[in-house]
Amino acid sequence: MKTHNKSGIPYTLPRQSATFTNEVNSEIRRAAATGIYDIRGGGAKRRVPNFDDLLFLGASISRYPLEGYREKCETNVTLGTRFAKKPIEIDIPITIAGMSFGALSGPAKEALGRGADAAGTSTTTGDGGMTPEERGHSSKLVYQYLPSRYGMNPDDLRKADAIEIVVGQGAKPGGGGMLLGQKISDRVAEMRNLPKGIDQRSACRHPDWTGPDDLEIKILELREITNWQVPIYVKVAGARPYYDTTLAVKSGADVVVLDGMQGGTAATQDVFIEHVGQPTLAIVRPAVQALQDLGMHRKVQLVLSGGIRSGADVAKAMALGADAVAIGTAALIALGDNDPRFEAEYNKLGTTAGAYDDWHEGQDPAGITTQDPELMARFDPVEGGRRLKNYLKVMTLEAQTIARACGKNHLHNLEPEDLVALTVESAAMAGVPLSGTSWIPGAG
Amino acid sequence: MQTLDLAKVELREVNSTLHAQKEDTNQTSWEVVNPKGSHAIAVGLDAPIEVTIMGSTGYYCGGMNKQATINVKGSVGPGAAENMMSGALIVDGDASQYAGATGHGGLLVIKGNASSRCGISMKGIDIVVHGNIGHMSAFMAQSGNLVVCGDAGDALGDSCYEARIFVRGSVKSLGADCEKKEMRVEHIEILKDLLERSGCDAKPEEFTRYGSARNLYNFDVDNAAAY
Numbered sequence: 302m303k304t305h306n307k308s309g310i311p312y313t314l315p316r317q318s319a320t321f322t323n324e325v326n327s328e329i330r331r332a333a334a335t336g337i338y339d340i341r342g343g344g345a346k347r348r349v350p351n352f353d354d355l356l357f358l359g360a361s362i363s364r365y366p367l368e369g370y371r372e373k374c375e376t377n378v379t380l381g382t383r384f385a386k387k388p389i390e391i392d393i394p395i396t397i398a399g400m401s402f403g404a405l406s407g408p409a410k411e412a413l414g415r416g417a418d419a420a421g422t423s424t425t426t427g428d429g430g431m432t433p434e435e436r437g438h439s440s441k442l443v444y445q446y447l448p449s450r451y452g453m454n455p456d457d458l459r460k461a462d463a464i465e466i467v468v469g470q471g472a473k474p475g476g477g478g479m480l481l482g483q484k485i486s487d488r489v490a491e492m493r494n495l496p497k498g499i500d501q502r503s504a505c506r507h508p509d510w511t512g513p514d515d516l517e518i519k520i521l522e523l524r525e526i527t528n529w530q531v532p533i534y535v536k537v538a539g540a541r542p543y544y545d546t547t548l549a550v551k552s553g554a555d556v557v558v559l560d561g562m563q564g565g566t567a568a569t570q571d572v573f574i575e576h577v578g579q580p581t582l583a584i585v586r587p588a589v590q591a592l593q594d595l596g597m598h599r600k601v602q603l604v605l606s607g608g609i610r611s612g613a614d615v616a617k618a619m620a621l622g623a624d625a626v627a628i629g630t631a632a633l634i635a636l637g638d639n640d641p642r643f644e645a646e647y648n649k650l651g652t653t654a655g656a657y658d659d660w661h662e663g664q665d666p667a668g669i670t671t672q673d674p675e676l677m678a679r680f681d682p683v684e685g686g687r688r689l690k691n692y693l694k695v696m697t698l699e700a701q702t703i704a705r706a707c708g709k710n711h712l713h714n715l716e717p718e719d720l721v722a723l724t725v726e727s728a729a730m731a732g733v734p735l736s737g738t739s740w741i742p743g744a745g
Numbered sequence: 746m747q748t749l750d751l752a753k754v755e756l757r758e759v760n761s762t763l764h765a766q767k768e769d770t771n772q773t774s775w776e777v778v779n780p781k782g783s784h785a786i787a788v789g790l791d792a793p794i795e796v797t798i799m800g801s802t803g804y805y806c807g808g809m810n811k812q813a814t815i816n817v818k819g820s821v822g823p824g825a826a827e828n829m830m831s832g833a834l835i836v837d838g839d840a841s842q843y844a845g846a847t848g849h850g851g852l853l854v855i856k857g858n859a860s861s862r863c864g865i866s867m868k869g870i871d872i873v874v875h876g877n878i879g880h881m882s883a884f885m886a887q888s889g890n891l892v893v894c895g896d897a898g899d900a901l902g903d904s905c906y907e908a909r910i911f912v913r914g915s916v917k918s919l920g921a922d923c924e925k926k927e928m929r930v931e932h933i934e935i936l937k938d939l940l941e942r943s944g945c946d947a948k949p950e951e952f953t954r955y956g957s958a959r960n961l962y963n964f965d966v967d968n969a970a971a972y
Contacts, residue, residue, distance in 0.1 A: 449866070450828060454809075454830055454849065455789050455828075494849070494887045496907060500963050502885070504866070508827075508846045508865040508866045508884075509805075509823065509824035509827045509842075509847070510823075518804045518805065525757070525760045525788050526789030528760075
């Protein structure tokens with residue numbers, strides 16, 4: 302590149318626009334070429350205030366720590382203690398979020414069940430019904446009750462250990478879904494009562510109820526069908542967490558699952574994922590406040606999801622008042638999704654390891670988000686399950702390490718007072734002081 | 746005939762008693778009195794029993810039914826026979842919204858009129874409405890048969906898949922990707938059977954068949970306005 306003109310006067314360095322970045326421009330060119338909005342999987346990729354913006358204080362003179370490896374720090378949690386005769390008791394406060402058979406292969410669902418089971422936690426079905434693989438390999442299985450009702454039947458409902466009524470998800474609050482035809486194998490089509498090879502739309506709202514008054518009656522119906530045995534969760538996107546949590550509790554939920562915008566989806570419009578919803582960090586305190594205002598904190602359990610990656614995230618979510626967390630994207634990565642060993646194949650798909658998100662196209666080199674028999678064969682569900690178990694154990698150990706350092710003998714004893722924030726934004730969202738100050742923006 | 750009186754026992758006892766009936770029960774005939782619009786009556790049944798509800802019900806009467814034949818001597822609230830798998834729900838009066846929603850099988854008969862979204866997302870159920878149906882009926886209907894002996898409201902069969910819709914009267918408007926279809930011999934046979942089983946004396950030849958034009962089955966940007 303020339304740096305000077307003929308007279309020897311230097312050129313100003315080429316300046317890229319902060320508004321029209323290369324990435325933005327590439328999307329404009331793609332839209333201009335195709336006339337179709339970009340559809341992808343995963344959650345929000347933009348940087349939003351998140352748990353990395355919080356720090357634990359640890360112990361000091363005013364608080365003493367627990368001895369690592371000697372003094373116990375419990376991790377168990379019971380979900381659904383409000384009405385259900387059989388609440389779910391799990392050993393660790395990390396559950397596997399709902400992901401559908403259809404979006405994921407049968408072996409991938411099996412691996413999630415195996416890993417969750419070995420770590421003593423629950424896994425969750427998704428849009429598309431319950432498969433024998435996941436029921437067989439998950440001793441604690443949450444059955445999602447979704448607007449599409451694909452595969453819904455009372456026999457599977459009664460086989461479930463809990464029912465999760467999905468009102469929304471963090472990646473697309475107010476949105477439905479679409480499983481493109483190329484992923485509709487004979488088996489997926491049969492489970493969904495639709496012809497093979499056609500796009501399968503998932504509705505954005507339930508076909509037989511609208512609003513909290515109806516939801517209360519729907520919960521009654523599901524309890525009657527299942528003889529009040531199992532907990533009923535209500536999953537909402539983190540759009541209006543205070544009011545949605547309030548309404549879910551008033552409708553009779555045993556557990557509220559709250560999903561922030563970093564939470565993944567199998568497929569939806571990129572514009573939806575990036576521009577609708579709220580960061581996970583921002584939604585937990587309003588939801589906890591709603592529970593406290595109703596006198597239901599710890600009576601109706603709160604499960605937080607959306608971009609949870611480590612034991613530190615788990616500990617921070619629990620310190621802010623959640624009872625447990627759910628992981629989806631992180632679990633897929635543990636299984637082998639976006640692994641650099643497939644870099645050459647990601648390159649052929651026009652992407653790179655870590656950025657691959659066209660899960661809906663069914664060409665996943667890792668064999669996880671596909672129904673292609675050849676690609677599926679690359680994935681070993683036993684090994685996948687082992688990896689997921691390891692990852693869950695590591696997250697738990699990390700959370701325990703932090704909790705002990707804060708002097709807590711149970712992860713549930715972590716509290717907002719254990720935290721400070723690194724930025725004004727995260728301090729306001731989390732309701733904890735800005736580091737080095739006693740200032741909580743927005744408080745008082 | 747066994748009688749369950751909702752003025753004397755709780756809903757829980759009614760449903761748990763009906764759930765306790767096994768495949769080979771000899772108590773095959775049940776009556777529920779004083780329903781007084783209660784919700785979730787006779788939901789999740791799974792035995793070849795006959796239940797007669799003496800009055801009108803609230804939401805989700807007969808929800809997720811398998812095998813049982815449920816008669817309602819009155820009208821039903823929203824979501825009657827939702828997600829029914831098999832058996833039958835026969836309603837003497839009218840039905841509110843979402844009757845037969847997502848039903849996988851069995852027969853739903855409404856001798857009066859049905860409100861909006863009748864047969865929404867149906868997945869194999871047969872629904873026969875002796876009267877009229879409201880707007881957006883058979884929305885995203887996947888499979889099964891919806892028979893309307895009267896008139897249909899706006900946006901019939903919007904975004905439907907492979908469900909068959911038969912209407913004897915007028916259709917106010919068709920929804921996206923729903924079109925009039927040829928009535929072939931096999932359709933006359935299906936209708937004849939359904940009309941007979943639902944106690945309707947209409948003639949199959951009086952009906953018009955509607956179904957999916959299949960233009961929205963795979964995303965095409967040129968159809969974006971229809972999505």
